Amino acid sequence: MQELVFIKSEDLNSEPFTTDEVIAEFSGNSRDSVTRLIRTHQDRLEIFGRVGFEIRAMPSGQKAKFYHLNQQQATLLITFLDNTAKVVEFKTELVKQFYEMEAELMTRRLERAKGKAIRVSLTDAIKEVGFSGHFYKHFTDLVYKKALGFNTKQLRDARGAKPKATPLDFLTTKEQAAVNQIESLVTGLIQLGYSYDDIKLILNVGVVVYQTTLKTPEKVEQGV
Structure with missing residues (x-):
């Protein structure tokens, strides 16, 4: 169908x-x-x-x-x-596809909610170690580039989002999970006292991003 x-x-x-x-x-x-x-x-x-x-x-x-x-x-x-055989088959498939779409959106929303909690931990860590306010954007850009291979502006452009739209709302489940994974890693490194340059270097040598298109990064592996 x-x-x-x-x-x-x-x-x-x-x-x-x-x-x-x-x-x-x-x-x-x-x-x-x-x-x-x-x-x-x-x-x-x-x-x-x-x-x-x-x-x-x-x-x-x-x-x-x-x-x-x-x-x-x-x-x-x-x-x-009228409930002809064709109509009954169509009704069944339509209900099934609505359910599947809602289930996928719910999965994305749950992963997004998890990401919000992780984001709070990252911003708290940046504040606690005394980084200046500029580093919120620096670390955000670093996370996106390492998790997805593109920055927030490129993501908005690719998804047809408005300039001020929250880019995380346009991520697939896999993409959000990748961002969450890298953001958690960065938070831990900040809490361990690493500088921004050290964290960037660690990510460059320790995180490999596999992606076939801008739209869907296929796999993210991490190692330190």
Whole structure:
């Protein structure tokens, strides 16, 4: 079965959605009939939030509205479809994919929460040993470069995030785990009294980052 559920961006706070186009194609109904159902039941659907949409250019040059439905809206809408064998199979897969997407986002949120606690430990360590305020950014950049191979600006650009967005909100589970791992290591080295230059040297010789693309670092190994 093809992808039925999407998110607008890689922001872990994004809400998964499906479209009227997907519902029509995989349930064996026309888009006209599905969009008619959405308009007919829009008040009920919007009990679960505003029904989103995007405007897309069609091959004919005309523009058309494509609806975005969150999990609750899509679940309600598909109850209005006749239960043919194809519709039943589609309903099952749609629910499954919504669940899987939510589970992945929850895993990312939990790893992000862990990262917040680790970040507090790092900033506390920087303050306790008497580093100047400039070192908060220096150590942040160092952690990102060693964990992921790129800095915060490059991450925002790659994920389409706004300039002031929190870059950690756009990390995959693997990326967040890599940042957490390196940040914990840096915190420990600061607490042991190492200077910034010493820590940078240790990371350069002791941490190997394997990554095939900017988007997904494949493996991070550490050793000191």
